[in-house]
Amino acid sequence: PPTEGRPDVIIVGGGIGGLSTASALAREGLRVRVLERAPEFGEVGAGLQIAPNCTRILDEYGLLDEAKELGVVPENMVMRDALDSRELIRLDLGELERRYGFPYMVIHRSDLHGLFLRACREAGVDLVTDQTVVDYENTDGGARITLADGHTEEAPLVIAADGLRSVARQKLVGDDVVSSDYVAYRAAVPIDEVRDNGIAEKDVTVYVGPRCHFVQYALRGGDMFNQVAVFQSPKALAGKDDWGTPDELDAAFEGTCETVGKGIPLMWRDRWWQMMDRDPIDTWVHGRIVLLGDAAHPPLQYMAQGAIMAIEDGWVLARHVSRLRAEGAAGSAVDWDAALAAYEAVRVEHCRRILTTARAWGELWHLDGTERLQRNAIMRGIDPAEYAFTDWVYGPTALFPDEEPPMFRPIPLASADVEQSETAVSD
Ligand code: FAD
Numbered sequence: 001p002p003t004e005g006r007p008d009v010i011i012v013g014g015g016i017g018g019l020s021t022a023s024a025l026a027r028e029g030l031r032v033r034v035l036e037r038a039p040e041f042g043e044v045g046a047g048l049q050i051a052p053n054c055t056r057i058l059d060e061y062g063l064l065d066e067a068k069e070l071g072v073v074p075e076n077m078v079m080r081d082a083l084d085s086r087e088l089i090r091l092d093l094g095e096l097e098r099r100y101g102f103p104y105m106v107i108h109r110s111d112l113h114g115l116f117l118r119a120c121r122e123a124g125v126d127l128v129t130d131q132t133v134v135d136y137e138n139t140d141g142g143a144r145i146t147l148a149d150g151h152t153e154e155a156p157l158v159i160a161a162d163g164l165r166s167v168a169r170q171k172l173v174g175d176d177v178v179s180s181d182y183v184a185y186r187a188a189v190p191i192d193e194v195r196d197n198g199i200a201e202k203d204v205t206v207y208v209g210p211r212c213h214f215v216q217y218a219l220r221g222g223d224m225f226n227q228v229a230v231f232q233s234p235k236a237l238a239g240k241d242d243w244g245t246p247d248e249l250d251a252a253f254e255g256t257c258e259t260v261g262k263g264i265p266l267m268w269r270d271r272w273w274q275m276m277d278r279d280p281i282d283t284w285v286h287g288r289i290v291l292l293g294d295a296a297h298p299p300l301q302y303m304a305q306g307a308i309m310a311i312e313d314g315w316v317l318a319r320h321v322s323r324l325r326a327e328g329a330a331g332s333a334v335d336w337d338a339a340l341a342a343y344e345a346v347r348v349e350h351c352r353r354i355l356t357t358a359r360a361w362g363e364l365w366h367l368d369g370t371e372r373l374q375r376n377a378i379m380r381g382i383d384p385a386e387y388a389f390t391d392w393v394y395g396p397t398a399l400f401p402d403e404e405p406p407m408f409r410p411i412p413l414a415s416a417d418v419e420q421s422e423t424a425v426s427d
Pocket of ligand 1: 012013014015016017018035036037038047048049050131132133134161162163164165166167184228273292293294295298299301304305306307308309310
């Protein structure tokens with residue numbers, strides 16, 4: 001039997017991935033210890049879109065009702081052209097909920113993070129801040145971590161949920177982050193400040209434009225309005241280190257439609273997010289050290305699935321733990337090697353699909369000239385009730401590879417006929 005007081009699992013990183021996994025494993029009766037580098041648990045940033053593949057999991061955890069009270073369930077997801085504001089595609093989110101059984105919602109990051117923090121406390125997770133993990137190694141039957149102050153800790157399993165710049169990823173894989181040359185600005189403002197801007201309060205709206213896009217939706221029961229402005233930085237393309245600065249923000253959105261133009265001055269200008277991802281990798285499990293969340297698969301955020309993938313990772317792992325204990329393991333002993341193999345078998349491929357689709361999606365959104373018009377023509381021709389687009393993302397999270405629906409492949413731009421009248425709009 002495991003030593004009294006010793007954790008079954010150590011999780012490095014108390015972001016949305018680390019905390020959601022910690023509460024899921026603690027619900028299975030495991031002793032879980034979370035080590036977070038920051039002096040307090042928390043989240044920076046503004047809104048987060050939570051699709052049905054995640055609200056399904058929140059419901060299972062008993063957190064969905066509270067999440068809905070804290071967030072907003074929008075009516076539609078609408079994509080518009082950022083230059084002429086023409087509607088390209090409209091997804092009825094009520095229909096989407098009927099299709100998948102769970103809502104598409106938006107929530108403030110700190111509210112979702114807070115829900116998982118409370119769930120961890122209720123489930124008895126040992127939560128420790130001011131702990132910077134600097135090294136990892138496998139031991140006989142487990143893994144050991146070393147902290148910045150030199151002390152070490154051990155457990156049968158160590159989960160590295162330490163984000164995009166993961167120390168574990170550096171040590172175990174050694175690859176680099178990939179810069180996209182795009183940068184994101186965020187802002188969440190009182191809704192009264194934007195009511196005259198031509199906004200759609202009940203919708204998630206994405207304006208796609210040449211080398212830029214702009215996202216809007218209401219938050220916190222409709223009292224706040226979230227905006228994300230993303231653009232390609234000329235300074236990044238020129239190889240400069242100091243890229244994505246506010247002067248570039250203003251220049252990037254010159255010439256966009258009125259609603260977008262009115263939103264730009266409201267963006268927070270003291271902080272911005274240079275957008276990076278990593279190439280997909282096949283191996284997340286290294287002995288008893290396993291990567292999870294952004295440490296395993298940081299995406300460009302165009303699919304709005306980054307935090308969701310992290311939450312799914314934890315859910316899948318916990319389900320396999322439950323299955324493998326039910327099949328005969330006693331006490332808190334888990335067949336970790338089998339659980340980790342099952343986790344890796346299903347999650348690696350799913351997340352690879354999201355990462356590569358997010359990159360392709362970004363290219364499609366940011367097109368200019370004739371390609372922009374071809375894209376618009378294709379988008380306007382899509383039947384939103386044709387759920388082949390969304391089944392593989394928004395359907396139930398697969399526990400085994402054969403449960404994954406086929407992946408939707410985007411239509412080649414060359415297949416679009418662009419009307420002459422539209423070409424006139426382009427220049
Ligand atoms: P993180 O949130 O990065 O957490 C890592 C944690 O580990 C941090 O708390 C950090 O302090 C800690 N840590 C790091 N190193 C150490 C160490 N050495 N020792 C101890 N602790 C350490 N996702 C969605 O699902 N929907 C969206 O709509 C969406 N929109 C986005 C918009 C933008 C502009 C961006 C940039 C991202 C968006 N994402 C979205 C992606 C999402 O934010 C991330 O994928 C998600 O937060 C990753 O969670 P994580 O817990 O894996 O990593």
